[in-house]
Amino acid sequence: MTFEEQPIDYSNYLPDAPQARSVAAEMVATRQSEQVKAALFSAKQFPRDQQASFNRIMQACQRKKLAEEAAYEFPKGGSKVTGPSIRLAEVLAQNWGNMEYGVVELDQVNGVSKMEAYAWDIETNTRRSMIFNVTHERKAKGRINKLDDPRDIYELTANMGARRVRACILGVIPGDIVDAALDRCRQTLKDGYTEPLTDRLRKALLKFQEKYGVSKEMIEEYVGCGQDAFTENDFLKIAGVWRSLSDNMAKREDYFNITKVHVPSNAEEEFLKLQEVEKKEDVVHDISTE
Known part of the structure; x- marks a missing residue:
């Protein structure tokens, strides 16, 4: 007498999928x-x-x-x-x-x-x-x-x-x-700086120029007065622009007239620096030959 191995049907043991x-x-x-x-x-x-x-x-x-x-x-x-x-x-x-x-x-x-x-x-x-x-x-x-x-x-x-x-x-x-x-947050910002306003403004304008190619003239036009007349509120306004640009919530064209003031490229800056060096060398040469 021989026995044939029959496959086991597990369907009766599995829960119904939709019901599960x-x-x-x-x-x-x-x-x-x-x-x-x-x-x-x-x-x-x-x-x-x-x-x-x-x-x-x-x-x-x-x-x-x-x-x-x-x-x-x-x-x-x-x-x-x-x-x-x-x-x-x-x-x-x-x-x-x-x-x-x-x-x-x-x-x-x-x-x-x-x-x-x-x-x-x-x-x-x-x-x-x-x-x-x-x-x-x-x-x-x-x-x-x-x-x-x-x-x-x-x-x-x-x-x-x-x-x-x-x-x-x-x-x-x-x-x-x-x-x-x-x-309260605005007051905290005003009270939290140890540096004078002039130093903070100078550093901020330099950062705008280096990272976004925004010149001092553009920022002055945006604020509506010269740098010497900037107040704490103006500094906070500039800081808000910086955060918006850093968070990609806006573009520099949204704030500044980039077509009005020409911002030199890196190659142009190197060329201008080279011209200044050559002018100084010419002046030294002229003085030495006199």
């Missing part, structure tokens, strides 16, 4: 629901002390690093747009208390991510949210490059979402708190 997915989704939804209930209960049990929250915000705004990154500024339509930065909005939300904020990806189809940014004041049940689409592409040097690396896609969606999160946070926190925080 529905159970997992239900578990996630239940966990999220319990987290929301816990947050609401905690907010009711421990309501914020608005004066204490305000004091924490003012204390945070005394940090020089935060004060330097607290505001953005860029020109638009012949005027300037200024406001609290993403970093300041995050500090406001953290110290105001009983708040949740963030950005989530709702869906991703055909190279487009559907995102939602939100901010929720749990104590007052005030919520702001924005739903937007992010196409997986990046424009650089006049060309549009499609993104397929998950890391590049994540960085793009996170960057686009951060601005919406800022708008949501600022839509929930009272406006007078935001204004007071900005004023």
